[in-house]
Amino acid sequence: MTESTNGRPPAAPQRHRGAVTLRRDALPKGTADEKLLDSEHRGEWKTKDAWRALRILSEFVEGFDTLADLPPAVSVFGSARSKPDSAECELARNLGAALAEAGYAVITGGGPGVMEAANQGATEAGGMSVGLGIELPFEQGLNDWVDIGIDFRYFFVRKTMFLKYAQAFVVLPGGFGTLDELFEAITLVQTKKVTRFPVILMGVDYWGGLLDWIKGRMLDDGKISPADLDLMQVTDDVAEAVRIIKDAGTAQESA
Numbered sequence: 001m002t003e004s005t006n007g008r009p010p011a012a013p014q015r016h017r018g019a020v021t022l023r024r025d026a027l028p029k030g031t032a033d034e035k036l037l038d039s040e041h042r043g044e045w046k047t048k049d050a051w052r053a054l055r056i057l058s059e060f061v062e063g064f065d066t067l068a069d070l071p072p073a074v075s076v077f078g079s080a081r082s083k084p085d086s087a088e089c090e091l092a093r094n095l096g097a098a099l100a101e102a103g104y105a106v107i108t109g110g111g112p113g114v115m116e117a118a119n120q121g122a123t124e125a126g127g128m129s130v131g132l133g134i135e136l137p138f139e140q141g142l143n144d145w146v147d148i149g150i151d152f153r154y155f156f157v158r159k160t161m162f163l164k165y166a167q168a169f170v171v172l173p174g175g176f177g178t179l180d181e182l183f184e185a186i187t188l189v190q191t192k193k194v195t196r197f198p199v200i201l202m203g204v205d206y207w208g209g210l211l212d213w214i215k216g217r218m219l220d221d222g223k224i225s226p227a228d229l230d231l232m233q234v235t236d237d238v239a240e241a242v243r244i245i246k247d248a249g250t251a252q253e254s255a
Contacts, residue, residue, distance in 0.1 A: 100127020
């Protein structure tokens with residue numbers, strides 16, 4: 001039984017699904033992605049996956065319709081766990097502001113940490129700040145600096161929006177989710193599934209060990225080619241990052 005405080009129930013975890021808000025016992029036990037990819041309930045594939053396909057289609061339509069009129073944009077990735085006073089959050093705020101001043105919208109995952117810092121920098125500089133959230137077992141919610149926010153059920157739909165509407169990726173220190181976005185972007189550019197665009201790593205010390213391993217192991221073992229190393233650029237200089245993005249845009253326009 002839920003005890004009330006001053007006639008009101010205590011604050012409870014909640015999850016938003018479009019117009020629907022779920023709280024307490026109504027919260028689902030898993031996520032939409034988990035149910036879609038679950039191989040242990042094969043009997044449901046003919047009865048439930050067809051309806052899931054319609055949900056997936058609706059998410060694509062919602063994303064395409066909402067973001068179609070964005071100005072040129074840059075997707076910024078980084079950890080939700082970074083503290084507001086951390087070096088990477090300060091870097092993200094400065095980056096968000098510089099991108100906004102250069103005429104770019106800033107797209108993040110819409111959560112806290114580095115994402116919130118980049119959105120904050122863009123908004124305070126007068127730019128457009130976009131947050132693409134995701135359904136998770138723990139509710140994060142969109143940060144308060146987001147001007148346009150969309151919550152997705154499915155990671156792959158959300159990833160499409162990050163790619164489709166961005167002229168560049170900037171990757172700040174982060175965890176598995178950040179690495180996922182980084183390597184998917186590099187793979188798509190390497191295999192020419194998308195038009196080449198800048199992938200910039202910011203946080204030289206943070207990424208140094210990974211880059212050393214890529215060069216000393218993957219490259220030396222012949223798993224990648226020397227040209228693949230050029231798919232990523234590394235800098236801690238915000239002005240340089242913005243210049244790389246602008247130069248790439250100019251090159252695309254004149255191609």
